[in-house]
Amino acid sequence: MVGAAASTTGKACAMAKVAVVGVGMIGSGVAGSLVGGGFDVAVYDVDPAAVEVFRGRAATAATPAEAAADADALVVAVFDDAQARAVLTGPDGAFGALPAGAVVLVLSTIGMATLEDLAKAGAESGVHVVDCGVTGGPGAAARGRLVSMVGGGDEAVARVLPVVEAFSSKVVHMGGSGTGMRAKLIRNHMQYTVWAAADEARRMAEASGIDVAKLREVVVAGDELTGGPTALMAMRPAPEMMRGAAAMAHKDLRASIALADEVGADVPVARLVEPEFHRVFGLEEYDVEEAAAESAPAVEDARTRGLRMMSAVYSLPMSLEGASGPYLDLTVDHLFGEIWTRPGLDIRQRRLLTIGVLAALGKDDLLEIQFSSAMERGELTGDQLREVVVHLAHYVGWPLTSGLGGLVEKLVRKQESADRSAEQSADPSAERRPRS
Structure with a gap:
């Protein structure tokens, strides 16, 4: 464990009986790890089916109070603030049944006001409330590999530490009461905002014709070198030393937003962040427009x-x-x-609209140009152009499209001939090799 409280190696000796209230996605893994760690475990959940999973492995309870009776520690792993209040302070709540000196470990991600109210109510009942934010998800919980952020007094944390260690790969004592939950909320804040940016990047990649799996490969490899999103948390250089980095960040963000406009991708996070991004480097006094003008093409x-x-x-x-x-x-x-360069549609989409209009007007000469360019740019294959003709015939009429089938076949043959010529140019011996 990292932090103020020392690691305790004894498992079930100090905390013989542990109740787990809420055995859903996280709580079920926590309860299973505690059973595997040799603790005497009692479980409760509003869903009887979730409790039934533990029959024969742990004591099953019909109420939070029943689970809490004679428990040395109680783990709360319910969904939200209302449920946390209900299982601790409501009718049949655990606070009324826990013995004096017991420790309540709150894993649920709840608001700070709720946590403070529960800590106060616990103290009035002679119970210590320790907040324990966890991260890692259900898979880590099931394997006893959660990362736990603990907040509470040294004595209470030391007493409940064997319980936390039973379901954690890493335990960090963040400080006094509330610091574990604050750390979890901050961790979630960072994770969800980074996810939002990553989702924007995914949509931009798809709209740009970039393989998302390959992009992810590059991002992961690059983050190993730069430290990824947490790099700036470990270093805080003097703001004035970062003016160049801020100018580059604004330039690059504006370029990426321009790319998003070009391919028709929606990037609200980037648009929100870019005007204030210099603050990331501690620069409060910074003329964004002046810096952008200096670096803009x-x-x-x-x-x-x-x-x-x-x-x-x-x-x-x-x-x-x-x-x-x-x-x-x-x-x-x-x-x-002005029109073809607008961000709402890409070239391929505008070309398809244009093809539809030209077909309705019977402009086969202009359609030949559009078809040929679409094939050369890789926007449409020969088979796709054949399908375009079939589709148009039903909307603009057979007479207007009667010549398009032959036109497509001519262009396909022309493209195939060009491809063969390119292959022969790349490998001159291909012409001299006998054909099978």
């Missing part, structure tokens, strides 16, 4: 942006140097520079 004008998008849509380099005119301006600057 030059903003593209509509013509440059439109040409870049046209090159992406048609898989061809676009150069209109010296060309101008209202129609060209409307097409390049507005249609491709």
Whole structure:
């Protein structure tokens, strides 16, 4: 154990009988570990089926008070504040049955006000209340491998320590009463906010065509080198030394938000965090806009942006140097520079919409361009284009799509021929090898 209270090696000697109130996802594993550790265990749960699992292995009780009778320690592993209050202070509550000097170990994640009320009620009954936040989940509980954050006076913690050690791989005495629960709430705060950011990253990866499993592999390997999300908890350099890091963080976050806009991914966490991220480095006085302006890339004008998008849509380099005119301006600057670059839809999605409109208008020449570009970019396979034609025929009519089947077959043959030529260029001997 790490902390003020010393580790106690004796198991069931000091705490012979232990009651466990709440044998659900966490409590069942805790009770099982205590039984395996040689303790005399009594269990109670509002669900009779959960109690029945322990019949023959532990005493089963019909009420919290019955479970608590003559217990040296009582473990509370219920769902929320209301249940914690009910099993301890309600009718048939454990406080009324526990002997003086017993220790109540609160594993449930509850609010601080509730914990303080229970500690006060326990003291009035001559019972010590020790808070014990746990992390690791049901699997760790079943294996006796929870990580436990204990809060309470040294004497009470030392007495109940053998009980905690029976279901824990690591026990840390965080300090006085309430510190274990505060630590658990902070741990959960960190875990859930990191999960929210990770979920955003997953959605961005999927929208960007990135294999999420490969991305996770990279993140895990990188965290081993950098320390991951907890790195800044172990070091607090002087804020002024971190101005460069803050500028880089703002730059990178803005770039990632721009990517999210491009692929149509929703990233509310990143949008909330970015404007204030310099505070992570202890920088209260920091001009975000000034720093961003210094590091931001030059903003593209509509013509440059439109040409870049046209090159992406048609898989061809676009150069209109010296060309101008209202129609060209409307097409390049507005249609491709403003509409195709909007974040709500990606190129493939906009192309499919365009294909539908062109089919309805009978524009086979323009459809050939869209089909060909979609194949070259890997957005649609030959089989998918064949399915597009079948789908369109039912919506825009057979006469308007009668020539599209042949068009697709022509493009598929052209693509297959290009693929063969590429293979032969990569391996010139392929042409000379006899065909089977």
